[in-house]
Amino acid sequence: MxxxxxxxxxxxxxxxxxxxxxxxxxxxxxxxxxxxxxxxxxxxxxxxxxxxxxxxxxxxxxxxxxxxxxxxxxxxxxxxxxxxxxVAAHCEMIPIEWVCRRVATGSFLKRNPGVKEGYRFSPLKMEMFFKDDANNDPQWSEEQLLAANFSLAGVTIGRCEVDIMNRSTVAIFEILEKAWATQNCTLVDMKIEFGVNVKTQEIVLADVIDNDSWRLWPAGDRSQQKDKQVYRDLKEVTPAALQVVKRNFEWVSERVELLLEPQARGRVVVLMGSTSDMAHCEKIKKACTSYGIPCTLRITSAHKGPDETLRIKAEYEGDGVPTIFVAVAGRSNGLGPVMSGNTAYPVINCPPLTPDWGVQDVWSSLRMPGGLGCSTVISPEAAAQFAAQIIGLSNHLVWCKLRASMLNTWVSLKVADQKLQACSLTAA
The missing domain is CATH 3.30.200.20 (Phosphorylase Kinase; domain 1)
Structure with a gap:
């Protein structure tokens, strides 16, 4: 290092x-x-x-x-x-701590008498605190934040910026909550801060996220807590007590590395009826790669070589890796139905539509005989996303990419709308 x-x-x-x-x-x-x-x-x-x-x-x-x-x-x-x-991007920090809670505990109970410890917030409970040590970081409302009219690195913190931080806090919490669940550890609550990148003028997650930033309860049991609350609760700080706190911090730092490792495998196998479908299939593979999912392309025809199609199917069923098959076949789609009728793994039809008979051909993918459960998705990127959603049920890293993608789509729409409104006001 x-x-x-x-x-x-x-x-x-x-x-x-x-x-x-x-x-x-x-x-x-x-x-x-x-x-x-x-x-x-x-x-x-x-x-x-x-x-x-x-x-x-x-x-x-x-x-x-x-x-x-x-x-x-x-x-x-x-x-x-x-x-x-x-090393980090230089940011002008927004003086707000965003606190996200899944379980009621700590200061929330003091500020909300009558709420029992352990109450689970669904959706997540969001709170904001103005960073002011002299006044013990008072809780703020969105209205107070907007009224403050902070201007940092050339960006005024208005409604759009507040909404982006709010949405981002929820997504960040849910990603970390999902990751810690792989270690049988409950993310109880968390505080984060945002800054404005002085170079790009973009609002980004900044500061640090360490064991001072959250509450972590292994197996959901407060008595096993591993976060800084153990230090807060000490009646007397002795060398022995500090060693207990340090061991808790080390426990977290050892396990946090495991959050970067997938807990389950998964892959997508794309079966195409002919090489003419290659461009369509490459789009599926590229989208799968963006989610970190291995994707293999194969060529087989259920009409012209059903025995070979079933042999390929058996090849991927035999090694124990959870697999999603994507059938790419135009005209009369026999590939998806044959696969679906002969495997317990998910099958997605993704027919390549052509200008001539494409609209009529898609019905061969939609009209399935009874007992077949394959779905049909026209867009190759959407087929890959659907496969990622299935794999994400057991692979937290794929799920996290999907969750972040949802956030980024929402933010891009929010920013685009803000720019459009600004242009309209200027034109007026």
Whole structure:
């Protein structure tokens, strides 16, 4: 791992309770985020040095941001630089902590008497807190945030920006919740922050996400909690007690690496009736690859070589890898129905439509005899997405890509609408 001395550090841009931010002189638009060994609680009312915390926190953050980025979430994270530091895009931070809750506990119970601990929020409960240590980070409403009229890196934080952060917080929580579930660990709640990238003027997830940022309950059991709440709950901070806290942080940093690994395999096998369907099938393969799903193309005809079609089917059934078959056949589609009638694996019809008889030909994929369960999807990209949704039921990494794609589609529409409104006001 490289050392921080190899970077040409400029001004210290900011220093918080657990990290320092330095500009990188030779890399405009980037900063170094250096973690500290300090652990705090209650706005630093309690403060201690915990040897090794910087490396533990940095490892946790880098793994979490890698998972989010590989899923497709826009973040400030660039790369890990050392055991205790990472490189990120320079952002002007929006002074709001976005808190997302799945389970009622902690300060929420104090602010909402009568709610029982363990109450499950569906949909997720969203809260905002203005970062103001002197006033103990007061809770804010959306109206207060809008009224503040923050302007950062040339971007005014208005309705569009608030909605993007709100939606992004939900998606980020759900992605991490899904990932931690693979370790039989409940993500109870989480706080995150956003910044405006000074170079692109884009709102991105920034700051850090480490064991100070969430509550984690293994097996959903609060008594097994592994997060900073253990430190907050200490009646007296002793060296032995700090070691318990440190072991909990290490437990999280060890398992967070596992979130980057798939817990189940899966693949798509595309069967085409002839080489004339190759361009259509390549689109399916390209879309599958974007979800991280292996995709194999094969040529076989259920009409002209049914024995070979069933032999190919058996080849992929025999190695135990969960498989989705996509049948690409025009005219009279016998390929999908034959596959569906002879395998328990999912089969998707994706017929290539032609200008002449395409509309009529599609009925051979839609009108199935009884006992056949194959679906029909016309778009090759949509067929790959449908396959990804099936595989995502058991592979959290694929599910995370799908969830991030939903978010990015929503954000692109929101931004496009904002630009259209701005153009309309200018023209008027």
């Amino acid at each position: 490289a050392s921080t001395q190899e970077l040409h550090l400029g001004l210290k841009l900011n220093e918080g309770k657990t990290k320092q931010i330095f500009e990188l002189v030779d890399q405009p638009g980037l900063v170094l985020v250096q973690s500290k060994d300090q652990i705090t609680a209650g706005n630093a009312a309690r403060k201690d040095e915990m040897e090794g915390k910087a490396a533990i926190a940095n490892k946790t953050t880098c793994c979490v941001f890698q998972l989010l980025q590989e899923s497709g979430v826009r973040t400030a994270f660039e790369k890990q630089h050392s055991d205790t530091a990472f």
